Amino acid sequence: VIFNVVLLELIPGESQTALQIFTYFIRVAFGGPAFGYLMAKVTIFWLSHVFNDALVEITITLASTYVTFYIGEAFFGVSGVLAVVTLGIEINARRTNISPEVEAFLHRFWSMLGYLANTLIFILVGVVIAQRAFSDVEDIDWMFMVALYIGVMVIRFFVVGVLTPLLTRIGYTIDWKQVIVITWGGLRGAVGLALALVVVQTPGVPLDTIGSKVLFHTAGIVILTLLVNATTIKYLLKALGMSDISNARRLTMSTAVRRVREAKMRAMSMLKSDRFLADANWEIVEWKTEISDPYRSEYDEMEYTENSLVAASGIHSQCPRCETEVPRVPHPRELAELAEEVRIRMIKAEKTSYWRQFEQGMLGRDAVLVLINLADSIMDTSERLMTVSDIAPFWKIPTILTKIRQWIERAINWKASSNAPPPTTKCCKLPYTIVTNSVFEWLLFGVILVNGICTTIELSISDQTGLQVLEYLNFAFGAIYCVEAVLKIIGLRLHYFRSKWNLFDLLILLVTVVDIVVELSLPDSTTYFSPAALRIVRVMRILRVGRVLRLVKLALPLLIRLVDTIINRRLRFGYDIGKGFVVGEEEMLQQFDRIGSVVHKSIAQELRRRSEATRLDVIKSLGMMRKEHPGVALSVKTHQAIRSVLNHCRDTIKHLVEGGLLDETDAEKLFQEIEVEMKKLERTPASLPPPDPHVILRNLSWLSHLEESVLNTIQGFADLVQYEHGDVMISKGDESKGIFIIVSGLVQVTMSSDSNPTHHADTKVEEAPPSASDVALSPLPPTTSSQFTHSLLKLDQTIVDYFGAGSVMGEMGILENKSCNATVECETDVQAFFIGQQDLADIIAQFPVVGERLWRISGIRMATQLLSQLPEYQDWPTSKLMLLCEGAYIAPPHSEPASTFEITDEHKEVVLVWGEVRCLNTREKLTAPCIVPRNVRYLLMSTGNPKLLLIPMGDTSENTEASGTQDKVLLYRHKKQSMREKL
Numbered sequence: 001v002i003f004n005v006v007l008l009e010l011i012p013g014e015s016q017t018a019l020q021i022f023t024y025f026i027r028v029a030f031g032g033p034a035f036g037y038l039m040a041k042v043t044i045f046w047l048s049h050v051f052n053d054a055l056v057e058i059t060i061t062l063a064s065t066y067v068t069f070y071i072g073e074a075f076f077g078v079s080g081v082l083a084v085v086t087l088g089i090e091i092n093a094r095r096t097n098i099s100p101e102v103e104a105f106l107h108r109f110w111s112m113l114g115y116l117a118n119t120l121i122f123i124l125v126g127v128v129i130a131q132r133a134f135s136d137v138e139d140i141d142w143m144f145m146v147a148l149y150i151g152v153m154v155i156r157f158f159v160v161g162v163l164t165p166l167l168t169r170i171g172y173t174i175d176w177k178q179v180i181v182i183t184w185g186g187l188r189g190a191v192g193l194a195l196a197l198v199v200v201q202t203p204g205v206p207l208d209t210i211g212s213k214v215l216f217h218t219a220g221i222v223i224l225t226l227l228v229n230a231t232t233i234k235y236l237l238k239a240l241g242m243s244d245i246s247n248a249r250r251l252t253m254s255t256a257v258r259r260v261r262e263a264k265m266r267a268m269s270m271l272k273s274d275r276f277l278a279d280a281n282w283e284i285v286e287w288k289t290e291i292s293d294p295y296r297s298e299y300d301e302m303e304y305t306e307n308s309l310v311a312a313s314g315i316h317s318q319c320p321r322c323e324t325e326v327p328r329v330p331h332p333r334e335l336a337e338l339a340e341e342v343r344i345r346m347i348k349a350e351k352t353s354y355w356r357q358f359e360q361g362m363l364g365r366d367a368v369l370v371l372i373n374l375a376d377s378i379m380d381t382s383e384r385l386m387t388v389s390d391i392a393p394f395w396k397i398p399t400i401l402t403k404i405r406q407w408i409e410r411a412i413n414w415k416a417s418s419n420a421p422p423p424t425t426k427c428c429k430l431p432y433t434i435v436t437n438s439v440f441e442w443l444l445f446g447v448i449l450v451n452g453i454c455t456t457i458e459l460s461i462s463d464q465t466g467l468q469v470l471e472y473l474n475f476a477f478g479a480i481y482c483v484e485a486v487l488k489i490i491g492l493r494l495h496y497f498r499s500k501w502n503l504f505d506l507l508i509l510l511v512t513v514v515d516i517v518v519e520l521s522l523p524d525s526t527t528y529f530s531p532a533a534l535r536i537v538r539v540m541r542i543l544r545v546g547r548v549l550r551l552v553k554l555a556l557p558l559l560i561r562l563v564d565t566i567i568n569r570r571l572r573f574g575y576d577i578g579k580g581f582v583v584g585e586e587e588m589l590q591q592f593d594r595i596g597s598v599v600h601k602s603i604a605q606e607l608r609r610r611s612e613a614t615r616l617d618v619i620k621s622l623g624m625m626r627k628e629h630p631g632v633a634l635s636v637k638t639h640q641a642i643r644s645v646l647n648h649c650r651d652t653i654k655h656l657v658e659g660g661l662l663d664e665t666d667a668e669k670l671f672q673e674i675e676v677e678m679k680k681l682e683r684t685p686a687s688l689p690p691p692d693p694h695v696i697l698r699n700l701s702w703l704s705h706l707e708e709s710v711l712n713t714i715q716g717f718a719d720l721v722q723y724e725h726g727d728v729m730i731s732k733g734d735e736s737k738g739i740f741i742i743v744s745g746l747v748q749v750t751m752s753s754d755s756n757p758t759h760h761a762d763t764k765v766e767e768a769p770p771s772a773s774d775v776a777l778s779p780l781p782p783t784t785s786s787q788f789t790h791s792l793l794k795l796d797q798t799i800v801d802y803f804g805a806g807s808v809m810g811e812m813g814i815l816e817n818k819s820c821n822a823t824v825e826c827e828t829d830v831q832a833f834f835i836g837q838q839d840l841a842d843i844i845a846q847f848p849v850v851g852e853r854l855w856r857i858s859g860i861r862m863a864t865q866l867l868s869q870l871p872e873y874q875d876w877p878t879s880k881l882m883l884l885c886e887g888a889y890i891a892p893p894h895s896e897p898a899s900t901f902e903i904t905d906e907h908k909e910v911v912l913v914w915g916e917v918r919c920l921n922t923r924e925k926l927t928a929p930c931i932v933p934r935n936v937r938y939l940l941m942s943t944g945n946p947k948l949l950l951i952p953m954g955d956t957s958e959n960t961e962a963s964g965t966q967d968k969v970l971l972y973r974h975k976k977q978s979m980r981e982k983l
Contacts, residue, residue, distance in 0.1 A: 001029045001079055003195055011204035032079030036086030039068040047097040051679045054102045058109055096365035118190045125193045129219055136212040145220035157183040177240045184229055184236055188222045250295045257293045264289055339603050340382055345595045346588055347379045353584035361643035367576040385610055388617040391581055395574020395625060397567055408560045420495035431491030445554050451477045452548035478512045485509050501553055568686035571632040578622045585615040587877055619802050623746030627828040631687035639684045650674050693743045697833055702853040710847050718833040723826045730824040736813030738836040742805055745830030749801040751822035811854050814840055852890050859913040859949035860885045862929045891948040901939045908953045915946025
C-alpha cells in the first residue's frame, strides 16, 4: 500500500493531498483484507462441497486467487495483493476443507507454480536490467547499492529488536542469538524484484532517473543477500553455537540408522533364499546399500541403549591420569534440554496421529484444527503438556444456550391448560373436550395466521372498498377470539386464569375488543373528526399485528429443538476432540519407549505418567458425557464405524486392482460409490436415539452372526441389573459369579500388576505393561479403539482402567475358573446384563461356539498387546493390529492327552492364550500369555487343553472366512452331538 502511495508521488502531476492519501490508505489497506476474507469464505464453501476431486479442487484454488486479485484491483480499488494474502491465510487456516487425498497433490502443484513464477521474475529482471538499467548506471550507484544493503540490514535488526519484547509477551521467546540470525537470514527475492518491475513499467515514471535506478539497486540488494548472507549463514550459526546437533537428535538418528540396518539385513537374508537372486554378489550389495549415520562422531561408535544416558549425551572428558576420553555425567541443564526435546517429540507424535485420524476420516475437520492449534501453542511453552483443562472447554455447553433453553422450557410450562382436571358438571364437559383437543388449537393457529396476513395487507393498501372488507374480517376474527375465550373459561374454569399463556391471550383479546369499539364509535367519513382520532385508528391497526404473537406458542417447541440441535453439535464437536486426543495419546505412548530413550529413566517415567494421567482424565470425562448425552456419543461412534468400514472396503478394492483381479475402470465405479457414501457422512445427525439394551447384547462381537436360537437362549439367561454411582459390582478376591455386559454408564477397574505378559523368547521388552488377561477379572473391550475402553494408567503396582458400554467383565475368571483379583466400581449409574456362572457354563456346554468365541476375543485382545511389543509391529497402530488379528481363530481342541500341534507356513503368528505348552525339540516350556517363537514348528500340548490363537497369513477377508469356518465346524459338532443324544 505504501509502495503505491510513493509510486504515485514519483509521477509528475499525480501528487495527492494528505487527506486523499489517508483515505486511499484506509480503503486499500483495510478493504483488501476484508475482500480477501470474503472470497476465502466463498472458496472454502466450494471446497467443502467437493470430495476427492483433484482437478476441481485445484481449479477452485487457482481461479479464486486470480479472481480475487482482478476484482479487488479493477472493481473495488483495493489492494489485490493483500486480498490474495488474506485469501491464502484463511484457506490455510481451514485447510481441512481440502480432501486429504488431494492435499499432497495440491501442495505440490502450488509449489511448482511458485517455483515457476519465481524463476520467471528473475529471468525478466535479468533481461530488463541488461537492456535498460546498465545504460543509466553511474559509478556512485555502486556505492549507493552497498550503502542500501547495509542500511537494510540495520533497519531489519532494529525492527526485530523492537518487536522482540512483544514476541516474548505472546509466548515466542527470542534471545540475542536468534535476533542476529533473523536479521542476517533476511533474503530479498521475487517480491522486491516484482515491485521494481512495476516501477519500470509504470507510465509517467522517468526511466533514466528513477526507474532504472530502482531496478538496479533492488537487483543489487537481492544479489548481495544471495551472495553474502546465504553463503555465510552456515558459518554464522556455527560461530553462535546454534548448528550443534542436540544429543536427543543424535540418539534418535543413531536408533533410526540401526533399525534401518537391521531391516536391510533381514531383507538380504530373505533375498538370499530367492531362486533368482541367490547367486548375486552380496558383498557388492552390502557395500552399495551401506547406510551411514550423518550425525556420527568419533565417540559415537558405542552401542546406545535406554540406560546409557551418559553415552547418549555424546559429551566426554579427559582423564587426568591416563588422558583417556571418558563419558561424563550430564549437567542438570543438559538433562533439562533432553527432557524438552522429548516433550517436543511427544507433541509432534500426537500431531502426526491427529492428521492420520483426519486422513482416515476418524476425526472431523474442525476437531483436527483445534487439536493441531492446541499442540502448536503448547509446544511453544517449555515443560508443558496438553491437559484436560485445555480441551474440556470444547465440550462444555455455553451458559447462554443453557439459559435460553431454560427460558423456553419455562415459557412452554406457562401453558397449563392441559393440566386442568376434567369438569364434573355436564355444561362444562363439552367446552372442556373442545378446548383440550389438538385440532381446535391448530385451527385457532390457522385463524391467527390468516388474521396476521389480513392486518399486513390493511396497513399497505389505501382502497376504501378493500379496507371495508378487511374491517368486517376484523370483526369476525374478534368474534372468534371471544368465542375461544368463553369456551376456555367455561371448560377450564379457574384453571384458565392460572395459565400465563391464557392471560396473554386474554390481554390480546382486550386489545381486540378496544380496537373494534374504536372502529364502531368513529363515523364513516374521516372529514369530521380531529387528527388525534386518526392517530388512534392507526395505532389500533398497528396493534392488530400483535395478535400474531400468539403463534409464539407454536414456535417454542421448534425453538427448543433448534437449541437442542446446537447443543448436540457442540457436544459432538467436543466428543470428537476428546476422542481424537485419546487416540493420539495412545499412539504416542505406543512409541514412547523410543521417544523417551534419550533421557533418564525417572524423567521418562514422569513424562509418561503425566500423559497417561491426562488421557485417563479425558476418558473419564468422555464417559460422563456419554452417560449424560448417549445420543451424541452414539452419533460419533456410528460415524466412525461407517467410515472405518468404508475405508476397509476401499483398501480391499485397491488390493484387488494391484493384484490384477479387478480392472481399473470397474474399480473406479466402486470407488465413486464409496466416496458418495463418505460424502454423506458429513450430514450425520448430531445425536441418535440410543438402541435397546437387547440390541447392544446381540451386536457384541462374540455374539454376532450366531443362530437365532443361540441368541434367544443367551438373552433368556441375561438379567438386566441397575447400579448406582459408587456401587461396587465386583470386589477383589471374590469368587467369579458370572459376567457383566455394560449397557450404559462408566465403571472403574482397579487391578494389581502382579505379572507381565511373555513375548518371544528372543525378544527383549523391558517393563512391558501388564495385560488384562493376567487377572481373573478381565474386562473385554469392544474391538474398535474408538470406544476408549482400553486405557491403562499404571500407578505404582496398580492398574486403573475405565470401561464403558459394550465391555464385558469377568469372562476370564469364568473361563479359567479363578477368583477375581480386581475391583469394579461404578463411576456413574450403570445398567448391565448379568449372566451367572452356572448359566454361562450351561450355555457353553449347550453351544460350544460361545465358549470358543469368548476365548477368541480374549486371545485377540492379548495378541494386540503382545504384538505391539515386537519390533516389526511397533510402528503399527492399534487398528491395524486388530485388523491383522481379525481373521484369527482358536486352534481345535486336541483329543489325546499329550498330542502335538504343527505350526505351518499358513500361520503368521501363534499366540498362547491360556495354559502351558512345550517345544517338541527343545522341551522349553511356554506359559500363557505369550507369542510362540517363529522357529518353533511343533508344540507338545500339555494336559488341561491349552488355548492357541492362530493368526493366518494372507488377506483379512480370507482370515475372516477361516474364523467363520471354525464357527461353522463348532455349530456342526453341536448339532451332531445333539442328534446323538436324541438317538
